[in-house]
Amino acid sequence: MNIHQYLTYEVTELVREETEGEFLPDDGTENEVINLYPHMRYQTMEGFGGAFTDAAGFVFAKMSKEQQDALLWQYFSPEQMNYRMVRIPVDSCDFSTHMYAADDEKEDEEFNHFSFQEVEQYILPLLDRAEAYCKQKLPIMLSPWSPPAYMKTNLNRKEGGFLKKEYYSRWARYLCRYIREYTDRGYEIQRLSIQNEPKAVQPWDSCVYTAGEEQRFIRDFLVPEMEKNQLSHIEIFIWDHNKERAFERACEVMSDKTEELVAGVAFHWYSGDHFDALSLIQEKFPDKKLILSESCLEFSKFGKEDQSVNAGRLAHDMIGNLNHGMSGFYDWNVLLDENGGPNHTGNYCDAPFLYQEGTKELEERFVLRYYWHFTHFIQPGAVRIATTCYTARLDVTAWENPDRSIAVIILNRSSSDLPYVLRISGKLVKCMAKASSITTALIKE
Template sequence: MNIKLVTTTYQEDNKNTFESSKAFSVDRGVEMKVVNIYPEMEYQTFDGFGGAITEAAGYTFSLMSEEKQKRILDAYFGSNGNRYNLIRTHIDSCDFSVGQYAALEDPEDTGFNSFSLERDEKYIIPLLKEAQQMAGKTLSVMLSPWSPPAFMKTNGQRTEGGSLKPEYRQFWAEYICHYIKQYRNKGFAVDMITIQNEPNATQTWDSCLYSSEQEKEFLRDYLYPSLMANGLEDLEVCIWDHNKERMFERACEIIDKDTDKMVQGIAFHWYTGEHFDAIKLVREKFPDKKLIFTEGCVEYSRFSEAGQLANAQMYAYDIIGNINAGMNSFIDWNILLNKEGSRTM
C-alpha cells in the first residue's frame, strides 16, 4: 500500500508542487522519521468536506467562461480535486448575495401562494446542479437563514439584527419547512439546517438575534413540531452556527431532556480564534451530537499581507485542530468570489 505525497512550496509567491509516493512498511520498532497508524483506535465519524454556494458565488460563476467553470467545478467536486460532498447555502439573502430578497413578502400569505425561488433559480440552483453533475452523485445540502422576511422582525428590516416577532414564530417555522421541501423537489438532498446564522451578532447585513432561550423555544415549540407535521423528521437540526468560544454554553443552555431528540448537531464558525477547547468540551458533554464547521475564512481585511502560504498554514492548523477536538465535518465559506466579493452592504 502506498501513500501519495504532494508538497507545495511558495517562494516569493511562486508556487512549486512536487509529488512523490511512499510505501507503507511493516512495523519494525523504528523510532525516527515514522508515521504510526493504529486502525483499531476509533474516534468520531468524519462526514466530509464542503463549501458554501452563495448567490455571490453563483453570480461570479455565471460570468466565467465554460472552460474556467469546468476547472473550478473539477477542483472542488471532481475525482481529481477536493471531492467535496457537502454544500451550505442560504434561505433568502445573506451578506454574500447581490441584493436583499425574500421568497415571500406578503404577511397574509400563510398558504405560500406567492412563495417563489426566482432569485435562487438565477444563480444558486444552476451552480448547485453543475456541482452535483461534476461530483457524479447527490450532494448533502445544508440550509441556513440569515434573517426572516422584514415583516416578521421587530426592527422591520433584514439588516441590523432585530429579532423574530413572537406572533410570527409559527409562520417562520412553516416558511423554513416550505423552503426545504421546494429544494428537495428540485432534486437536492437538503438533510441539514441551522436555526439561525450567527444569532449573537447584529450586522449591517442580513442578521437576526436569538438568545439561547429564544432559540430553544423556537426549536421546541415551533420548528420541531412543524418539521414533524411536514414529514421532515429525517432532517438534522443544528443549533448555534456562530463562533467557537461560546458553543459550549449555547449547547448546554439549549439541550435538555425535552430538546435532546430535536438537536442533531452544533454548528460553529471560525472568526475569533482557534478555541479547540470549546469544541472538545462539547464533544465530551454531548458525544452523540455532530460538530460541524459551517463557516470561516482567512479574512482579507485582517490578513492581506500574510501571503498564500501563511493563509494556507492558518487553514491547515485550524482544520487539524478542529478534527483533533472532535469535529465531524468541515464546510468552508464561499467557494469562489470576484475581487469585490459581490457582497451586499
C-alpha cells in the same frame, strides 16, 4: 508498508512535490517522532463541501464554459477535492448581489406569493451544474441569515433584531415551505441550522436568538411543523457561530428534551482556535455531530497578498477541528470576484477561486492547494486515529480510510525545516517538513 508523500510549499509561488519511501524496522529512536496509533479510533468523517451563495453563482455565470468546467472538476472530481456537500443560505446573506426574501409580504399568511425567482437566477444553475458533474444529488445544508423584515423586532433584515414571538409559528412554516420548494424540485436537503451567527448584530442580514429562544423555537414550533410536513428526517443544527461560546450554548439549548431533537452543533472559526470547546461538547453530548459550517479569511482582517500565511491559518484551524471531533466541513464561498465579492455591504473575503473580471482569468488561491490535502486524502467514511507529536511547531492529524490507507497530514507554519520520524506498528520512516509547508503522507500496505 510504503509511504507516498505529497508536499506543498511556498517559494515564490506554490510548489508541489511527490516522494516515495519505505518503512524500516523501529530502531528505538526517541527524538523527533510522530507516533500513529490505528487501534485508537475516534469520529468518522462525513465529507467536505462549500457554500453556493448568490455571489458565487453570480460570478460563476460570468465565466466561460471552460472555466466553469475547470472549477467543477477541481471541487467535485474524486481525483481532486472530492466535495460531496453544499451549504446554501435561506434567502439573502451578505454574499448576495442584493437583499431578498422568497416572500416578504406581511399579509400573505399562506405564502401564496412565495417565489424562488432569486434562487433560480444564480444559485440553482450552479447547483445543477455541480450535480450534473457529480452524477448524483449533493446533500444541502440550509442556513437562514434573517427572517423577512416584518417578522423582526427592528423591522429590518439587517442590524440584528429578534424574531417576534408572534411570528415563531409562521417562521417555522416559512422554513418548511422553503425546504419543500427544494425537495419538490428534486434536490436533497440534509440539514438545517436555526440561524447563522445568532449572537451577531451585523450591518447585513442577521438576527439574534438567545439560547432560550433557540430552544423554544426548535421544540415548540419548528419540529412540530417539520413533522407535519414529513420533514423529520432533516437534521437540525444549533448555534452556527464561533467556537468560543459553543459549549455553553449547546448546554443551554439542549438542557431539556430539545436534546433529542438536535443532530449536532454547527460552528465557525472567526474568534480563534477554541478547539477544546469541541472536545467539551463531544464529552457532554457524545452522540451529537460537530460540523464546521463556515470558514474564510476576511480581507478587513487578513492581507490579500499574505496567501501562504493565510492558507496556513486555515489549515491549522482545520487540523485542530479535526483532532477535536469535527466530522464535516463546509468552506464558505466556493467562488468570488477579484475584490472578494459581490457583497451588498462590502464585507469582502477570500475564496479558493477568485475570478478576475477585467482579464477574464480564474485565479487559484493558495488555500485551495492547502485544502486539497484534506479533502482529497480524507475519504468519506474515514476514521480518525490517534497521534502524538514531538513538537507544537507541527500540526498533525491522521485518518484511516475505507480502503485501509492511512492519510497523515502535517502542517509546518514555521520558517524552518523540521525533521520528523513517522512511526507506526513497529516501523518508522524519516521525513522532513519544509518551512511554510503542508504534507500528506499516504501509507499503504
